[in-house]
Amino acid sequence: MREFEYIKRYLKPLDNSIGDDAATLANSSYLVTKDILIEGVHFFSNYLPYNLAKKSLRTNFSDIAAVGGTPYGYMLGLVLPNNVDDLWWESFVAGLKEDNKYFQVKLLGGDTTAHNGKVIISVTAFGIKGDRFIYRSGAGLGDLVCVSGTIGDAALGLLAYQGIIRDSTGRLKGRYDIPEPRVTLGQAISDFASSCIDISDGLIQDAQHICELSNVGMELHSDKIPLSFAAREIVEKKPDYIDLVLTGGDDYELLFTASSEHSNKIEEISQKCRVNITKIGHVTDGKEVIVRDKDNLPITLKNKGFVHFI
């Protein structure tokens, strides 16, 4: 995880806005964000180009959702092995086409280069600003901490792909393959959420990103973390997997904070947007994310990533 340190040390001084999921383009209604997917780091070598196309767009659109915006279009950077063939392109372009229609976005340009190496997809996506830009830095003492959908499915889906667990319905793999950016939800909360981030690095790590930029801590309750039926079944059989649920990435749900006075509004939005929203904790005056179990005892995670833990 040294890249976080390098970015903070070398690139942040050049760009004060680094830290949010997307940036604004001055004197326009545009948002812009960039996410790179690399073979062997973010996806397997035999990964379907169709899924890859969708994933590379959706991870970016999730960043746009996290600041309250609507996807508009994208620039596509492709670095491809020399032996990529028609079949690869047909599958990849089928994925692009479907998502262009689904999100009503368009390809604006790009660069494609062949090399003697792996597949790398570098998408720069554009969005249109929502009512209000949601920063990561606005979480306030006592705010509710909420998440959309269910957490941990994508990380378990990856385990299923690795043959470590069984995914009888295929839903966990499906969540890993094709995330659903919470665009409608991001727009709906944009006028009152105090902070927001999309969960790409893992629940705890992304919660920690908000804490750092907002100068706060968070107390979360592991028994409140929303699990899908498939995930619950697995965690009940092997409780250790709760670690993975808390720290695994790729869910692309929204983690946001809001003053408790908006509690009813959050329920309404949940119904209107047809997305479950779960209150999983609150903002504290600490500096860290603390997760407590059902007996209110702090959980020490084995896989901490770069996050400092109690």
Add this chain to the structure above:
Amino acid sequence: MREFEYIKRYLKPLDNSIGDDAATLANSSYLVTKDILIEGVHFFSNYLPYNLAKKSLRTNFSDIAAVGGTPYGYMLGLVLPNNVDDLWWESFVAGLKEDNKYFQVKLLGGDTTAHNGKVIISVTAFGIKGDRFIYRSGAGLGDLVCVSGTIGDAALGLLAYQGIIRDSTGRLKGRYDIPEPRVTLGQAISDFASSCIDISDGLIQDAQHICELSNVGMELHSDKIPLSFAAREIVEKKPDYIDLVLTGGDDYELLFTASSEHSNKIEEISQKCRVNITKIGHVTDGKEVIVRDKDNLPITLKNKGFVHFI
């Protein structure tokens, strides 16, 4: 060169605007472009990170210059080997900082990922539109074909790096290392140039790009191609290198067409922008770029790239 075919076949149907050096963002004054640099394809493994930073920005700013715009800022995508260290970052960021100041641009955000592989820099650059967007598709029968600066230096610089030729003054290497995007010139010609492209793939190949999109041909004269003192010295010793001058890439000069009625204006602009502009030929009703030698005989080049030649 199969990527050109793939782009044409699979990506162009998704984006009619593909073909120009930069795209416009609707309802804004922004231009956007994307250029990826890959270790082993676009630069050597021991290449100075300082040069790399500048080159990755300048190749993009050259695209913005080619449509008549002014650089505004950029998103930085970095894919870096796991062993990149502080020295690498310090050199790279020094290059970024200098060019942020030189071009008055800012870093707007990005994504940095470590992997077990090569250095890949994926920049998406933004510009502000000039008076008029210069398309590649506007070249008209009888128009003058002009180039800025001198041609072939970067390709010869690369040969010098490879130890194949001597570059006693270091100027050829310097041109390969740090191109000078013709921003002021691009702006100055934007209200009358009928087409423009920046020479990144090579003079002939880029001329051919204009021909394809404008449905025209070009007749160029090899003895009119402007050479630097250093390049002329080398070509005089070994005339075969004229092939390289005509087809080598990385010069990032502007190749543009304009009606001959603007001939005097072009001279004025050359003086005002302090950039040599040379008329090297004219637009024909053919489909190909034909280069004629001083005896007016068509030259057959050994290294044609993907360009079809007489």
